[in-house]
Amino acid sequence: MTGKPIQALCFLALIAGGPAFAGTVSIEITGTDGKPAAGAVAELVPDAPQDVVSHLPNEAIIDQREETFIPLVSLIRRGGRVIFTNHDTTMHQVYSFSPIKQFEFEIDEGQRSAPLVFDKAGVASIGCNIHDQMITFVYVAQSPWAVMTDAQGRAAIADVPSGAYHVNVWHPQLMPGRAPPAIALAVSGAETKFSQVISLLPGMPGKKHMHMQMY
DSSP states (O other), rough: OHHHHHHHHHHHHHHHHTTTTTTEEEEEEEESSBOOOOOOOOOOOHHHHHOOOOOSSSEEEEEETTTOOOOOEEEEEEEEEEEEEEEESSSSEEEEEETTEEEEEEEEETOOOOOOOOOOEEEEEEEESTTTTOOOEEEEEEEEEEEEOOOOEEEEEEEEEEEEEEEEEEOOTBBBTTTHHHHHHHEEESEEEEEEEEEEEOOTOOOOTTTHOOO
């Protein structure tokens, strides 16, 4: 076999091994105070529909310890499910009146809830009827390309196909009515950088106990 056919086969193998013309989107989110916005969700929504399988989690587990939901924010794909566990020493009444999902149930110490399916995209705010300080959020992504920022307010999404997108950014401390507008982003197949400054409330909701260590 000559060199050229070998080169051609290698090129085809590279194409088959990953999305054609796909790149990495590097994300950095900060607050207006200049501090990193940890726990922010950035979602890339393509302007043209794409038939891509989502690799976002299909299931999330939200635990209850020391009258605190853990974690504060869960990120799942649309159609994913959430299971609640209770490792506390008391019963909780878990509920949500959010537009994307309404439910209410009791969960006693040591119990595990039935899976709740979230078939609508958006954000569900979830609380406890007994302990008002308890709160958690489920972000249900409509797009396969969504990620949560780390303690430095940074994140990266790999294998994003080239094309036109708009980026939605959400954070549990967003000021009411101050959700940032979606920002257009062109992904070219190489590394694409995205940064945004958002207005955040000074206090973290539901940050009692362990949440104070997370943020």
